Structures are given as C-alpha cells and as structure tokens.
C-alpha cells in the first residue's frame with residue numbers, strides 16, 4: 001500500500017517528513033507519495049510559488065528511496081480536489097491518505113466529502129496545537145464514526161487514528177520567520193534551509 005501525503009508544502013519541513021516516516025513505519029506501507037497541491041482550495045493564505053515549493057520538496061525527499069513526489073495536482077488546470085485525484089490514481093496499487101488531525105477535521109467541507117469518506121482509507125495523525133484525535137468525532141458525520149479505530153490491526157476499518165510523537169512545526173511559522181528574521185534552521189532538512197537562504201537571504 002502507498003501512503004499519500006497531500007499538502008501545500010509551502011515549504012516542506014521536518015513535521016511533514018517525520019509524519020511520512022512514522023506512518024510508513026507503523027502501517028508497514030511500501031512507499032510514500034508526496035502530493036503537492038496546485039492552489040489550496042481550503043486556505044486563503046499567501047503561499048510560496050509552485051516552482052519553489054516543488055524544488056524544496058525534491059531536495060527534501062531525494063535521499064529517501066521510499067519517498068517520491070507526484071505532480072499530478074500541480075499539473076491539473078484550476079482548483080485541485082482530492083476526489084478528482086482519487087479517480088486518477090493508477091489501480092496498480094492500494095492507497096491510503098495521510099493527514100494531520102487539523103486537516104481531517106475539515107473533511108466535511110471538502111468537495112464530495114461523503115464519496116471520499118466512503119472510498120479512501122485514511123490515516124490521521126495527531127498534531128500539536130490543533131484538534132485532539134479524541135475530539136475528531138465532533139467534526140465527522142455520525143454514519144462514519146463506526147469506521148474509525150485506534151487499532152491498526154483491525155483491517156475492517158477505514159480510518160486509523162495514530163497518536164504520534166508531536167513536532168510543533170508548521171509552514172506558517174517558517175513563512176512568518178522568514179518575514180520577521182526569526183530562527184528556522186533545523187526545522188527542515190539542510191538542503192531546504194540553504195534553498196530558503198539563497199532565495200530570501202536569511203541568516204539563522
């Protein structure tokens with residue numbers, strides 16, 4: 001099974017990489033697909049250029065043979081919806097979608113959310129400073145609640161809640177730190193830090 005980690009990756013950071021590594025290891029996945037979004041439909045913050053996000057993502061995953069990038073959403077015209085992505089995936093593999101708790105809590109507002117909940121296996125990891133896994137049920141349709149479990153061995157379920165050692169890192173912090181000249185080294189791979197440094201002239 002391939003785990004799909006979608007995101008803006010604006011920029012990629014160690015929170016994303018550790019999430020990918022942790023889910024891959026605990027769920028016994030074959031590989032992780034990093035799926036950068038073209039233009040996030042659900043947030044209106046100013047995000048970095050597509051070319052920069054992709055360049056940093058490449059730098060971040062290049063030394064891990066279990067990680068790869070799909071640009072299928074970036075290459076699609078207009079807004080990108082996960083439901084369209086699902087229908088485009090080659091059926092040579094099984095897939096699961098990996099999200100942090102903050103993102104999964106918004107799923108009823110996604111395009112075709114019932115279709116997504118019925119079709120995809122989700123792995124939802126804890127994320128500090130956001131909604132707790134135990135409170136996720138308040139944000140999901142009642143019919144879906146029996147499909148959720150903490151028991152990774154229960155193959156009858158479609159949504160796995162995964163408590164994880166939490167890293168309080170976000171792309172928002174990094175974008176703000178770039179503006180305010182606050183420290184950001186060691187929150188991401190060195191290669192990504194050096195890319196940001198050459199682009200924005202940061203010093204720490």
Ligand code: ATP
Nearest residue numbers: 006007008009015099100103127167169170171172
């Ligand atoms: P932004 O602050 O711009 O929203 P972000 O750090 O949340 O950026 P995204 O690209 O929005 O990063 O997130 C992609 C996916 O990775 C989401 O499912 C998100 O929940 C998850 N994620 C990001 N950072 C972490 C983290 N530190 N711990 C656990 N999950 C994370």
Ligand code: MG
Nearest residue numbers: 102103170171
């Ligand atoms: Mg986010």
